[in-house]
């Protein structure tokens with residue numbers, strides 16, 4: 342079903358509007374100049390996992406892009422919950438987004454109105470369940486994550502997803518599920534929509550998030566692993582080191598914990614630690630496991 346032709350309600354600038362009526366003008370600044378920041382959250386059994394952390398990140402992203410969201414964090418938290426309730430969902434993916442409107446078009450857009458919308462939908466699994474079981478196949482992305490001196494890399498901003506969509510499309514056209522992106526120095530960075538972990542001798546290794554999103558799921562998985570007594574090494578990882586890792590998985594709100602079978606010339610087998618963390622994370626978000 343196309344995303345603009347559904348039943349339900351979207352929260353737009355403080356009010357609910359019918360899903361099909363939640364539209365913007367073609368001269369929206371956010372569309373032309375990527376003045377747009379967004380979030381991705383999940384509700385599990387009636388509760389949004391790390392809701393305030395996500396809302397806070399939305400506000401931080403907006404501030405980095407020099408715009409002020411005309412609501413408080415508490416108001417957006419409440420609006421996320423209300424939008425799920427209004428749509429009758431207790432398990433849902435939640436997409437808040439803030440962008441500059443159409444009052445001005447051009448690089449300067451000081452007088453544009455800041456809009457905020459929240460849409461929610463049923464999105465059980467980002468990757469197909471059969472792929473998750475075997476581990477997804479990834480190729481290398483053509484583009485590299487830019488330096489913090491080149492882009493505001495810690496904002497979850499629409500503009501930073503240009504290279505993600507290009508890379509993901511290229512991967513899919515070549516028969517892969519996703520692409521692994523290196524950073525501007527050639528270190529392993531992240532996939533097009535999730536962070537990455539590797540396993541070696543019972544320890545987890547994950548790239549230092551100094552030029553990409555330090556995902557909320559990534560932070561949860563690090564805490565989960567440490568609570569199980571698993572060593573977590575956060576460091577720069579070179580692509581050629583991939584031959585020394587036995588397991589690999591990606592993590593993110595949409596992806597949750599998904600094993601990886603292949604990155605380019607390197608193969609992995611979803612193993613004990615990946616499967617345990619996949620299970621622990623799924624229990625944690627459903628409040629069946631008390632965080633340490």
Ligand code: PMP
Pocket residue numbers: 381505531532533534535536554555556557558559592593594595
């Ligand atoms: N990296 C990218 C590029 C992403 O889009 C996401 C998803 N927001 C993540 C990492 C993971 O972030 P989180 O765990 O906060 O969803």
